[in-house]
Amino acid sequence: MIIFKQVSDLVRYLSQQRTMQRKTGFVPTMGALHEGHLTLIRESRQQTDITICSIFVNPTQFNDPNDYKKYPNTLDKDIYQLEKAGTNVLFLPSVEEMYPQGLQQLEHYPLGYLETILEGAFRPGHFQGVCQVMSRLLNMVQPDQLFMGQKDYQQCMVVKWLLQHLGMNNTTLVPVATVRENDGLAMSSRNMRLAPADRNTATTIYRALDHLRSHLAAGDLAPGLQQAVAILDGAGFRVDYVAIADADNLAPVETWDGKQRLVALVAAFLGEVRLIDNLVITQ
Ligand code: AMP
Numbered sequence: 001m002i003i004f005k006q007v008s009d010l011v012r013y014l015s016q017q018r019t020m021q022r023k024t025g026f027v028p029t030m031g032a033l034h035e036g037h038l039t040l041i042r043e044s045r046q047q048t049d050i051t052i053c054s055i056f057v058n059p060t061q062f063n064d065p066n067d068y069k070k071y072p073n074t075l076d077k078d079i080y081q082l083e084k085a086g087t088n089v090l091f092l093p094s095v096e097e098m099y100p101q102g103l104q105q106l107e108h109y110p111l112g113y114l115e116t117i118l119e120g121a122f123r124p125g126h127f128q129g130v131c132q133v134m135s136r137l138l139n140m141v142q143p144d145q146l147f148m149g150q151k152d153y154q155q156c157m158v159v160k161w162l163l164q165h166l167g168m169n170n171t172t173l174v175p176v177a178t179v180r181e182n183d184g185l186a187m188s189s190r191n192m193r194l195a196p197a198d199r200n201t202a203t204t205i206y207r208a209l210d211h212l213r214s215h216l217a218a219g220d221l222a223p224g225l226q227q228a229v230a231i232l233d234g235a236g237f238r239v240d241y242v243a244i245a246d247a248d249n250l251a252p253v254e255t256w257d258g259k260q261r262l263v264a265l266v267a268a269f270l271g272e273v274r275l276i277d278n279l280v281i282t283q
Pocket of ligand 1: 029030039040147149151152176177178179180186187188189
């Protein structure tokens with residue numbers, strides 16, 4: 001695995017690879033890697049010739065400075081795991097390398113309703129930050145395929161929008177199913193921050209989503225949502241939202257016609273750790 005820290009070195013290397021017709025796959029991450037990330041790497045290895053992973057904890061997408069400060073860093077272990085998984089290139093830029101003009105007066109992306117709902121509503125500016133870092137990374141890597149986790153359902157939609165906005169028709173977004181622990185908890189770098197006593201409780205998020213799936217019936221969705229909130233409240237979560245939305249565009253759905261494809265989404269705090277998860281609840 002080759003590690004690049006400078007954009008110019010990465011870009012030079014990848015342009016050489018492109019002249020040899022090698023198909024590239026890109027897996028952007030913020031590190032503290034787990035099986036979810038490694039599944040994206042394996043998917044890329046299967047579908048492309050060269051797999052590039054980036055590790056960069058992007059300051060502009062954290063609306064909570066404490067969350068940024070406390071974001072886990074396990075770089076040595078990450079490098080070992082990436083190497084073992086057969087990653088070809090690791091890009092490890094500094095903040096200065098990614099934002100040479102500084103962090104003030106960054107560009108704004110007209111995301112429309114995608115940033116006023118769900119994560120957008122509860123984390124103001126978050127998706128602007130995601131677009132700011134992703135537009136830079138995409139511009140540097142110019143991948144044929146971009147692998148991202150459905151764990152971050154809304155982020156996948158934002159990045160799909162961004163690819164269109166940037167006119168990057170040669171890059172295909174490949175969404176990858178959420179990887180879970182045996183008890184259903186979606187793998188997340190933030191799980192490391194859970195107090196040991198909270199680790200078991202954390203699986204309640206999956207139970208709440210599964211409740212919505214198993215109790216889904218045509219008609220008013222509000223009672224099911226109230227039950228899911230009660231399940232989370234009862235376990236000690238502080239709920240940001242529990243929502244059911246159109247699985248294709250995330251438009252809120254209050255009454256189900258029995259046909260529309262639906263996704264249920266949850267964001268909730270356990271202690272000071274904010275967890276998100278989602279599940280497509282229709283067949
Ligand atoms: P992060 O390091 O949290 O920014 O995540 C980097 C990529 O890994 C994103 O595309 C995430 O959606 C994806 N990812 C994170 N957790 C999981 C998971 N449990 N299953 C599948 N993909 C994941």
